[in-house]
Amino acid sequence: MNCPVCRKAMVVLELNQVEIDYCVACGGIWLDAGELELLLGNSGAKDDVLKSFTPDTGTKERKIRCPICSKKMIKVICGKENKVLIDRCPNNDGLWFDEGELYQIVKMGGLGENDKVTEMLKDMLGAHLFTDEHRRVRR
Numbered sequence: 071m072n073c074p075v076c077r078k079a080m081v082v083l084e085l086n087q088v089e090i091d092y093c094v095a096c097g098g099i100w101l102d103a104g105e106l107e108l109l110l111g112n113s114g115a116k117d118d119v120l121k122s123f124t125p126d127t128g129t130k131e132r133k134i135r136c137p138i139c140s141k142k143m144i145k146v147i148c149g150k151e152n153k154v155l156i157d158r159c160p161n162n163d164g165l166w167f168d169e170g171e172l173y174q175i176v177k178m179g180g181l182g183e184n185d186k187v188t189e190m191l192k193d194m195l196g197a198h199l200f201t202d203e204h205r206r207v208r209r
Contacts, residue, residue: 073098074134074143074157074166085109091137097169100137103162109176119178122149129155138163149178 071080073093080091080100088108091100101109110116126145133142136159143157143166154174157166167175 071100071137074100074137075168080137086111099167099172100164101167101172102138102164103159106165106175115178118150119148119175123147123158126155131155133157134166136161136163136166148175152178154178 071091072078073080073096075098076093076096078093078095080093082089083092084090086109088101088105090105093099107116107120110119124147126147129145131145133145134157135141136143139159139161141160143159146156146158148154148156152174154171156168156171156175159165
């Protein structure tokens with residue numbers, strides 16, 4: 071699969087029995103439909119995070135195409151307080167996270183710094199991506 075942002079080939083990594091597609095060039099992550107729910111598992115705030123997804127019609131950010139169906143993805147705001155803007159396929163093929171955004175969602179989902187999934191993300195993608203200083207909130 072090629073990255074929907076920079077068009078480079080993505081690598082497949084296994085994270086807690088979930089295959090994620092990772093772009094080494096830009097740091098983006100593609101999760102197929104249902105994989106975010108699997109990563110969040112039974113965390114306390116999982117349902118709150120998933121219910122918070124709201125389409126953002128006011129963003130000026132360029133729309134990218136889904137790497138599965140090639141349709142332009144919908145910009146979606148996640149969270150109620152610390153909002154993150156991600157991309158969702160209109161056919162529900164999956165979600166695109168720019169560099170650092172998956173960590174923010176995982177954190178919102180109630181997974182702590184020492185959770186298995188958070189630790190695996192740090193090990194696989196580099197600990198520097200998972201600091202609050204690295205966070206980017208786009209609007």
